[in-house]
Amino acid sequence: MEVGDCYIGWATDEDIRTRGASGGLVTAMLAAALEKGLVEAVVVLKKLGEFEAVPVVTSDPEEVKAAAGSMHSVPIVLSRYLDYGTKVALPAKPCDARSTIEQAKRGQVDIDTTYIVGLNCGGTMHPAVTRDMLDVMYKLDPADIEGEEIDKGKLIFETKDGKEHAIKIDELEEEGYGRRESCQYCDVNIPTMADIACGNWGVIGDLAGKGTFVEINTEKGIEILKNAIDAGAVEITPADDKGKAIRAKVDGAMMNVAAAANKKYLSPIEGSHLDYYMNALSDCINCGACKTVCPVCACGEGAKCTDFSSASDTYKMSLFHLVRFVHLMDSCIGCGQCTDVCPVDIPLTHIYQRFAVPMQEEFEYKPGMDMTTPPFFGVDLIEEGH
Amino acid sequence: MNENIFTTVCPGCSIACGMYVREKDDGTFDIDWRKDAVVNAGKLCRFGVRLSANLMNATSKVDGNEVEFSDAVTAAGKAISDGATFVSVGNTTCAEHLALMKLAGSKGAVVNTGMGAFSSIPAECHPTMGVGIPFDAIESAKKIILFIDPYEQYPLLVRRILAAKKNGAAVTAVGWKAVSLADDNKTIDPANYESELALDSDSVIIAELNPSTDPERVMVLLNLAKASGAAIMFMKPFVNAVGCDLASKKTEQKSLDQIIAEINDGSIKTLVCLDSDLIEIMPDETAVREALGKLDNLIVITSRTSAITDVAKIVVATEPLYKKAGTIVNAEGRALHNSGEGTDGIDAIGTMLGQPVGMYDEVHAALLATLGIDAVDERVIPAYEKPDYAAMDANPTAEAVETALVYAGGPFLWNGMVDDNDFVEMNLDMVLANSLLKGIPAKITSDAGEAAVKFKVSDVAPGVVLSNVKLPMTTGMVTSVTVSR
Ligand SMILES: Cc1cc2nc3c(=O)[nH]c(=O)nc-3n(C[C@H](O)[C@H](O)[C@H](O)COP(=O)(O)OP(=O)(O)OC[C@H]3O[C@@H](n4cnc5c(N)ncnc54)[C@H](O)[C@@H]3O)c2cc1C
Ligand code: SF4
Numbered sequence: 001m002e003v004g005d006c007y008i009g010w011a012t013d014e015d016i017r018t019r020g021a022s023g024g025l026v027t028a029m030l031a032a033a034l035e036k037g038l039v040e041a042v043v044v045l046k047k048l049g050e051f052e053a054v055p056v057v058t059s060d061p062e063e064v065k066a067a068a069g070s071m072h073s074v075p076i077v078l079s080r081y082l083d084y085g086t087k088v089a090l091p092a093k094p095c096d097a098r099s100t101i102e103q104a105k106r107g108q109v110d111i112d113t114t115y116i117v118g119l120n121c122g123g124t125m126h127p128a129v130t131r132d133m134l135d136v137m138y139k140l141d142p143a144d145i146e147g148e149e150i151d152k153g154k155l156i157f158e159t160k161d162g163k164e165h166a167i168k169i170d171e172l173e174e175e176g177y178g179r180r181e182s183c184q185y186c187d188v189n190i191p192t193m194a195d196i197a198c199g200n201w202g203v204i205g206d207l208a209g210k211g212t213f214v215e216i217n218t219e220k221g222i223e224i225l226k227n228a229i230d231a232g233a234v235e236i237t238p239a240d241d242k243g244k245a246i247r248a249k250v251d252g253a254m255m256n257v258a259a260a261a262n263k264k265y266l267s268p269i270e271g272s273h274l275d276y277y278m279n280a281l282s283d284c285i286n287c288g289a290c291k292t293v294c295p296v297c298a299c300g301e302g303a304k305c306t307d308f309s310s311a312s313d314t315y316k317m318s319l320f321h322l323v324r325f326v327h328l329m330d331s332c333i334g335c336g337q338c339t340d341v342c343p344v345d346i347p348l349t350h351i352y353q354r355f356a357v358p359m360q361e362e363f364e365y366k367p368g369m370d371m372t373t374p375p376f377f378g379v380d381l382i383e384e385g386h
Numbered sequence: 387m388n389e390n391i392f393t394t395v396c397p398g399c400s401i402a403c404g405m406y407v408r409e410k411d412d413g414t415f416d417i418d419w420r421k422d423a424v425v426n427a428g429k430l431c432r433f434g435v436r437l438s439a440n441l442m443n444a445t446s447k448v449d450g451n452e453v454e455f456s457d458a459v460t461a462a463g464k465a466i467s468d469g470a471t472f473v474s475v476g477n478t479t480c481a482e483h484l485a486l487m488k489l490a491g492s493k494g495a496v497v498n499t500g501m502g503a504f505s506s507i508p509a510e511c512h513p514t515m516g517v518g519i520p521f522d523a524i525e526s527a528k529k530i531i532l533f534i535d536p537y538e539q540y541p542l543l544v545r546r547i548l549a550a551k552k553n554g555a556a557v558t559a560v561g562w563k564a565v566s567l568a569d570d571n572k573t574i575d576p577a578n579y580e581s582e583l584a585l586d587s588d589s590v591i592i593a594e595l596n597p598s599t600d601p602e603r604v605m606v607l608l609n610l611a612k613a614s615g616a617a618i619m620f621m622k623p624f625v626n627a628v629g630c631d632l633a634s635k636k637t638e639q640k641s642l643d644q645i646i647a648e649i650n651d652g653s654i655k656t657l658v659c660l661d662s663d664l665i666e667i668m669p670d671e672t673a674v675r676e677a678l679g680k681l682d683n684l685i686v687i688t689s690r691t692s693a694i695t696d697v698a699k700i701v702v703a704t705e706p707l708y709k710k711a712g713t714i715v716n717a718e719g720r721a722l723h724n725s726g727e728g729t730d731g732i733d734a735i736g737t738m739l740g741q742p743v744g745m746y747d748e749v750h751a752a753l754l755a756t757l758g759i760d761a762v763d764e765r766v767i768p769a770y771e772k773p774d775y776a777a778m779d780a781n782p783t784a785e786a787v788e789t790a791l792v793y794a795g796g797p798f799l800w801n802g803m804v805d806d807n808d809f810v811e812m813n814l815d816m817v818l819a820n821s822l823l824k825g826i827p828a829k830i831t832s833d834a835g836e837a838a839v840k841f842k843v844s845d846v847a848p849g850v851v852l853s854n855v856k857l858p859m860t861t862g863m864v865t866s867v868t869v870s871r
Binding site for chain 1 (some may be wrong): 435805
């Protein structure tokens with residue numbers, strides 16, 4: 001097994017394979033990593049409802065097994081739950097993986113003890129939007145939903161009576177439903193920065209829906225997959241060229257869709273920038289939720305953004321955000337967490353990305369893509385002679 | 387490291403935003419966002435975000451000494467005599483409130499929720515004063531009149547009002563401070579509300595009802611709603627104020643001021659407070675401390691350490707709200723159930739009553755009957771009858787002082803918690819007239835003393851000094867003061 005190899009894999013346990021999103025490979029791998037002592041803890045989503053799950057850090061393989069399946073209406077970034085120094089594994093959408101890398105660059109995550117099990121991702125939906133969408137577009141009661149999947153560009157809900165209800169995602173998004181805005185313009189679908197990248201794209205023939213396409217990206221990726229095979233938890237077969245080509249083609253098509261959304265949403269600011277920022281931030285209530293939830297912020301309590309601003313300031317614009325625009329411009333990955341939690345519904349991710357992306361392009365730095373390039377604001381201590 | 391995760395609501399105000407609490411092995415906790423929460427998609431204001439920094443669990447005590455929980459319960463059971471007075475403003479579950487009502491009933495007393503306005507206003511108005519409207523309904527209003535400052539007092543209403551504006555609503559704010567989202571900020575004489583505001587049945591009035599609210603003001607607003615057909619929503623500062631009010635039904639209630647007066651005249655000797663810190667809630671902290679000092683028995687059943695736990699004779703420390711089994715009813719009238727299964731509080735009250743087991747099931751069943759539902763479903767608001775009421779004669783007291791220090795009560799103020807809010811706000815004219823200088827605190831003086839406080843220049847009404855924190859020299863929600871350098 002070598003870095004760069006691609007396989008189709010699945011869980012040997014029939015129950016995990018059935019409950020898993022596409023063969024249960026990820027669940028089986030994470031559980032085996034715990035059972036064999038490769039890691040001390042695993043971060044997974046504990047399912048509380050059809051559209052509700054909460055991240056848990058667990059050392060119980062049964063809890064990992066219970067978490068099998070993809071939850072498209074749970075837009076949470078898991079890297080925020082990592083503890084420095086713990087040998088840990090996590091399933092990681094590209095934003096989970098990229099934020100883990102950015103945290104590692106800032107000394108908050110020990111990358112050598114963190115196994116990033118990447119999940120391809122075409123996007124997540126906000127649960128409140130999903131509920132509205134079910135009501136308005138599908139004419140379904142959210143309480144009747146028993147399962148959901150994405151297939152051939154359609155979002156399909158299964159109801160308790162066993163029926164399937166499908167609508168094209170494009171159509172949903174035209175009506176303002178579907179994926180969160182930040183997911184629409186996210187152009188990283190395959191987590192190449194993770195130790196191993198898993199997904200259903202490229203799984204064809206008899207294995208479609210019953211196998212996971214796996215690409216090995218690092219030695220740690222080999223380690224966690226081999227560990228699961230040795231434990232008898234997982235079986236694999238080499239991916240064929242046709243599957244690889246399909247996967248690359250779908251990825252390319254998704255990147256084009258993202259580029260179009262990027263143009264639509266992240267166009268340069270027209271007119272006075274001062275007016276734009278003053279208006280956009282005028283309702284900020286200084287709650288700090290966006291900072292607390294930010295998976296790339298590495299500052300903790302004594303941060304520049306909070307130190308330089310106070311509720312007693314008379315400024316007409318939030319200094320807190322002004323500092324954060326600058327401070328996050330080399331790490332903002334556009335994951336959408338700040339927008340999701342903003343109590344006054346400021347589209348923060350949009351505003352931060354509009355500031356950060358041109359800067360990232362200027363400095364040719366895309367955050368979270370690998371461990372080798374330091375952040376463009378980072379000072380290379382060795383080069384500086386320290 | 388192990389964690390227990392609780393699905394609960396923020397205890398900061400009657401909005402009751404959904405949240406998770408992650409409790410660690412060592413008892414410390416963090417909050418997390420519950421994006422699928424029906425109330426505000428789990429979005430939280432600064433109070434909710436900072437909850438773990440501010441909430442400290444209580445410790446059981448008798449005469450200032452730490453004791454076991456069971457010893458505190460026994461001591462409280464003995465000390466609660468006939469003639470005791472009971473207060474529960476709505477900072478705990480309906481189950482605990484109902485259990486306390488049973489205990490109070492056994493002593494020939496009622497539980498006072500502290501909202502004195504309920505006793506001074508005819509009972510047919512109570513349903514309208516108690517339960518508000520669904521937050522979604524704010525978004526579809528054509529006209530919104532704010533008698534609150536949503537940014538400071540009820541921050542999670544801001545997004546609802548902004549959504550209404552996007553849908554074409556016109557927003558007018560009537561208050562001490564200009565509200566930036568309002569199309570129009572006005573000061574109006576209550577006698578002219580009807581003519582100047584021109585409301586109709588597509589309008590929504592948002593006001594506040596707290597223990598210090600002048601009942602006459604409530605009557606004026608009820609009259610306005612009646613005359614125009616507008617919907618009216620009285621926000622409350624306490625998370626379960628609505629639930630406790632519904633549970634209490636129409637029992638005669640004393641206002642907190644009345645309770646303090648009766649302690650001072652010696653007719654109340656034993657006071658039992660369930661998660662209700664009068665020192666925090668009432669504006670004149672010094673007067674409240676003095677009165678509480680006159681009691682024979684101050685018994686506090688509470689989940690958190692606060693000013694009152696320092697001066698109580700007996701503290702019965704119960705589990706934090708997020709851990710309690712039970713239901714909260716928010717300002718919309720929505721019943722929200724905690725995932726926690728803790729029954730310390732219920733068991734304590736049950737034990738004092740001689741009913742140490744089975745109390746939870748009994749009181750929870752009573753709550754469901756009151757709400758007219760079979761089970762709590764957070765996504766379905768129970769149906770509430772709101773009968774018509776007659777217009778009332780109302781004469782709100784005019785705040786005729788030249789310079790007034792006014793409390794803008796937000797979650798931090800009502801919960802006595804310190805935050806980045808240790809300043810007052812006044813307009814530029816007042817700053818210039820008093821030669822105040824940036825960086826030098828303003829001196830604020832009243833009959834009760836003086837304080838030096840940071841100030842911020844804001845668009846507040848002339849003569850108003852607005853405060854989000856309690857200052858030591860205040861004597862009411864509005865205090866006559868002078869300002870100097
Ligand atoms: C939101 C989302 C979108 C996806 N979109 C695509 C796509 O467009 N194309 C593609 O090829 N593959 C996509 N995938 C990956 C695919 O659905 C499977 O996760 C992958 O094929 C692995 O399948 P499995 O059966 O091995 O995983 P499972 O054994 O089912 O394990 C899934 C693991 O993912 C975790 N998880 C579930 N939901 C989330 C979430 N929202 N965030 C973080 N972790 C989560 C679970 O806790 C569990 O540990 C997506 C996954 C998710 C979560
Ligand atoms: S204090 Fe009120 S508005 Fe703020 S988070 Fe808590 S419940 Fe919501």
